[in-house]
Amino acid sequence: MRLPLVALLLFALPAVAQTGTAVNFTTTSTSNNNTVVTSRDECTTTLRFSWSRTGTLCNGGTVYLYVTSGSCGGLAPVATDLTLDTVTGNTTTSGVVSFSMSQVLARQTGAPTCATQEKEVSFKLCAITPTISDSVLQTCSATYSSIGAPAFTLTYDPEAPSAPSIGKVIARDSALSVQVDNVEEDSNVIIELNAILKADAGIPEEDAGTDADAGTDDAGTVADAGTTPVGESEGPTLRFNKAAGEGNVVATGLINGVTYRIRAKLEDEAGNVSEASAVVEGTPVKSNGLFDAYKDANGQEQGGCASTGGGLAGGAVLAALGIWLSSRRKVS
Template sequence: MRLPFIGLLLFASTAVAQVPTVTFSSASTSTTGLTITVPKSDCGIPRRFSFTRSGTPCEESLYLYVTTGSCGTRPIAGDLTLATYGPSDTTASGNLSFSVEDLLSARNSTSDAGAAMTCANLTTEMTFNLCAAARRTDSTGFNCQTTYSSVGTPAYVVKYDPAPPATPTIAKVIARDSALSVQVDGAETDSTVVVEAAAVATSDAGTDGDAGTEDAGTDADAGTDGGQGLVGALAVEGTTGPVTRVTKAAGEGNVVISGLTNGVTYRIQATIIDKAGNESTQSAPAEGTPVKSSGLFDAYKDAGGEESGGCAATGGGIAGGAVLAALGIWLSSRRKVS
């Protein structure tokens, strides 16, 4: 009686060991977590994955495919089948390659998919799931399940994002010493803010003045690229080059354009580049004029202080009062242009 029982255990063990599993991996530089974001400009560029597998499917094939639906069924019309492995196929690993253009073509092959979708005419976001599906044995280890199960991990998603961000607005321009601090509204999370500035071509470059009274965000210099020549919407009559272009991650405060000339009025426009690489149209233009920020010693002299050292320069009376007055003026000036 013992031998048949042992044979039964070995048979069941062998059946359970054949449960298939597939592990995907991707080296795409556009991957955030398990989501690969594809802009419209990259619609036809293949996305590459690799996979490893173990076990064998029960009776029918193991399918690797991409779908807009959920994983866990065999591929249906409109899905893109990437590979098929029968129960006797021992392939342990391989590579997969497909583009969003391929995915759209597969959907267009179905009679009920509606109007054909192409890279040129699809303007809304679309997500695709990378799947592996097979039939498994049931809990007894002997019989095949009648339905398919998802056997692939991790759950990679290809997100096609052809839509540009909404046009941003320049909410405020704050004058600083040789710089302008620009508050840009309308940037999406994980996007990049781009601000361009070009000097206004006038016979009178303007006078030192304050373009704003308070800062609406945290100022941090994002770096300045100059000498590019006129580009974009700033290349219009009324401005003179070069265009200064500054980029900064959204949510990190105002964009600071440095290296500007005090007293010169600059025309400014902003765009947004989203995570997929799509760029918005440019904002309505705004203008600002950097102003000189006097140091403490300049304010002290303007208040009647002495240039030479000694007791007269730091003592009480008129000189001491001049120092206090100069300090107040200087601090007020610093608050105004920060």
């Protein structure tokens, strides 16, 4: 009775091993939810995926690594698929495959190029191997099953987002808060600012743009900039960005009283950058919070690290006492 059981167990082992056959992909390319997005500029850039296999194959079995516009598995790769590697037998268990999106596109019907492919298109990275038709003899069948994980999607996105618009500019102290509308999901909102330099405004061109003392009392000392315009030019471009859906883009470190020209752009997940929005102007203004008002009223508080340090020490003492109080045994 025991012998048949042992024999059954031994026969079952290869089938179990086959069930566990898998190829694991990893990549150094930027991916979001296992999706690698390529822009037109990156179309010929090499994408690298490392792979490693676990489990055993059927006798004489082959692992195909390829990129397809269809689904993984079923049949062997076809002409429109880009085959990356073919590994036969159990000897090789890992490797690296490299390819570019332009190579993938070239295999498609009509052989589009990076330039001629104008619509977004997605592909799958596949690893397949024949299924076992006989679990005792480990023979391969004519059908293939997908063994690659995770399921990477490769997307070619040649389309730049449409230009956004600037809905509102809120003047803040040494900052401008810019509301950008018509923003595509999963894109990055970029705003670019250029200070308007007046020929006689008293803003040295090398200082134009940001203010190292932004937010302090002397910010905005050039508040009368441009009162007698003679000629105009733009200072260096300052860039700020924020992910879509995270509220306004806030440009900080600006000079109060100086007018900035503002343009907004979008950068999608693939890195495609839209045209700039229409130009809007904004001017940061100095405002007073409580501490400004307090100091203006001749308040003597200096704040800062000294008292905070003392506070940390005091807080630590209070915390230690608290722990001591709460850890005393309950007296019955």
